Amino acid sequence: MQWTDEGIVLSVKPHGETAAVVDLWTRAHGRHLGLVHGGRSRRLRPVLQAGNHVDATWKARLADQLGHMSIEMRRAFAAETLDDPTALMALSTITTLTRLLPERDPHPNLYEITLFVFGFLNDATVWPALLVRWELALLEELGFGLDLSQCAATGSNDRLIYVSPKSGRAVSASAGEPYRDKLLVLPQFLTKQRSAPVTNSDVHLGFALTGHFLEKHVLLPRGQTLPQSRARLLARLGA
Numbered sequence: 001m002q003w004t005d006e007g008i009v010l011s012v013k014p015h016g017e018t019a020a021v022v023d024l025w026t027r028a029h030g031r032h033l034g035l036v037h038g039g040r041s042r043r044l045r046p047v048l049q050a051g052n053h054v055d056a057t058w059k060a061r062l063a064d065q066l067g068h069m070s071i072e073m074r075r076a077f078a079a080e081t082l083d084d085p086t087a088l089m090a091l092s093t094i095t096t097l098t099r100l101l102p103e104r105d106p107h108p109n110l111y112e113i114t115l116f117v118f119g120f121l122n123d124a125t126v127w128p129a130l131l132v133r134w135e136l137a138l139l140e141e142l143g144f145g146l147d148l149s150q151c152a153a154t155g156s157n158d159r160l161i162y163v164s165p166k167s168g169r170a171v172s173a174s175a176g177e178p179y180r181d182k183l184l185v186l187p188q189f190l191t192k193q194r195s196a197p198v199t200n201s202d203v204h205l206g207f208a209l210t211g212h213f214l215e216k217h218v219l220l221p222r223g224q225t226l227p228q229s230r231a232r233l234l235a236r237l238g239a
Helices: 085-098 108-118 127-141 173-182 200-222 228-237
Strands: 002-015 019-026 030-036 053-059 068-075 160-163 170-172
Touching (some): 002 030, 002 085, 019 053, 019 068, 030 053, 085 127, 108 127, 127 200, 160 173, 170 173
Parallel strands (some): 030 068
Antiparallel strands (some): 002 019, 002 053, 019 030, 053 068
């Protein structure tokens, strides 16, 4: 068995004295583990950093074996964010949450979105809102997508300002008013009616929204919590 693909490094664990086991999220083959000989060497350590975009070849005698990987750098996103702690936390949050995807299950749409977000990590005016959208896309890929297109109660798409914490569906201002204390706020940059620039408050509300459903549907059933990098990120963003 053998394939060659591009991927994003999600995590690296030492193996023996010089090797490393890499969790690599590939475009066409999904998350794949592989043993990299010399993965702890001076040459490969900078390559095997979470968030880096790489080319990889995986080989194994049988499909269900760990297999061996050879990896070459495409773009060193980890090094590019090294001098920006907030962007580095965003990178870590994405790579950690991506490990919620099942192994060997391709998610090419989310993969493309991820590279798009990585490309803007040098622009702090843009990437926080993109990260909120990335978490929405992750929920969609995991089968828990939110329906923000129309009001769950009336079917209209006018003045959608709430989200039901149970159903994940949008609720209009009029239909939600009696229950406003029990509903999540829907930031307008996530609706089709968005027009104004995204504010820090919008980002805060967006992370509260995605965090609620990630915990409810994905993390708590697995006995997990949101990544510490995400909590530190929100603290630095003032969210």
